[in-house]
Amino acid sequence: MSDAEILAGQLSQLSDGELAAVVAVASHGRAGLAALHAVAQSIAATSGSHVSDVIDVTPDTPFPESYPESETPGPSVQVGDGPVTPVTPIPPAGIPSGTEIGGYTTAGVPTFESVRDKVEQRYGTSQGMGELDRQTPAGRSVDEQWDARRKAARDRLDQIRKSMHDNDSE
Secondary structure, X not given: OOHHHHHHHHHHXXXXXXXXXXXXXXXXXXXXXXXXXXXXXXXXXXXXXOOOOOOOOOOOXXXXXXXXXXXXXXXXXXXXXXXXXXXXXXXXXXXXXXXXXXXXXXXXXXXXXXXXXXXXXXXHHHHHHHHHHHHOHHHHHHHHHHHHHHHHHHHHHHXXXXXXXXXXXX
């Protein structure tokens, strides 16, 4: 008999609520089993079993119901007892400390000049890309196709006009 068959036999002996509690604990934190976890918690809650949010994997692992307040480290324990760093950064010496640094105001809003510069740069880049595209063989063939279609359209329009004048003279 395999381990899976033994486990299945043991699980089949549990009540519905107990089995739902086991499934809820086993599926906790697994994204692919989120729906199963929610259903198992719902069944366990309605059947009177308690499903803990804390996963207790082995029965012999001691796990307190809650941690005492004294065991929760505070920020001073993590960073030491030194001075508190100010929230507002102070620029080092030699860097301008005006209202606009790097194209942004102190509130983080881009300035008009920085936005205009970005737009002009993107426009220049697009113009350059168009010129480069026309210099490639593929770009030249597209231009040639466009010219051929324009010439064909002009010729067809001339034919239509000529046929209309011929019909008027009859």
